[in-house]
Amino acid sequence: SYELTQPPSVSVSPGQTALITCSGDNLDSKYACWYQQKPGQPPLLVIYQDSERPSGIPERFSGSNSGNTATLTISGTQAVDEADYYCQTWASSTAVFGAGTKLTVL
């Protein structure tokens, strides 16, 4: 079965750039999506179709997908961005989520 691999944790200082990666076999042949989840809340879509931002998502969130790796970039990270982040794609009519990355803003 298809798997997506994320680092368990990423730390960043306020104002700096956070990079969260998501790896999967030939991932760039599929679309990657990214979700933000804060404690006690449902996930929130922040990036779809590799690099598109839904309405209402700040411009500091961006995404890319090349080769086997999709990347979520948060520029000028703010304390409010501290959350768990999940990547997602589809493989063989099955949705696949990465295990999640906890972003800590120090």
Next chain:
Amino acid sequence: EVQLVESGGALVQPGGSLRLSCEGSGFIFSNAWMSWVRQAPGKGLEWIGRIKSSADGGTTDYATPVKGRFIVSRDDSKNTVHLQMNSLNADDTAVYYCSTAGDTSWYEFRIWGQGTQVTVSS
């Protein structure tokens, strides 16, 4: 307002059954492909299954851990999708979310409910 509201979560004994429901509003429900996603305590997101729109055949797909035990169905007259869960075990304990991309796409999970808690325990 675009919204999904789940209901039906409960405490159930191992081996038991439970049916969850999710009502959508604010979008053309009949055009939407609807999915269920769960999250066990302290764990990540796990996709369970989905049902396509009736116009796209209304067919279903399931994740391996629930195939043969869970059934997703829809009632477009009530803007509702259901998750019938059978032969439940402790590993099924989780918050269950319904989600959809909406009525113009299918790939991403754009709209989420608040979730409903299912606890499997004796």
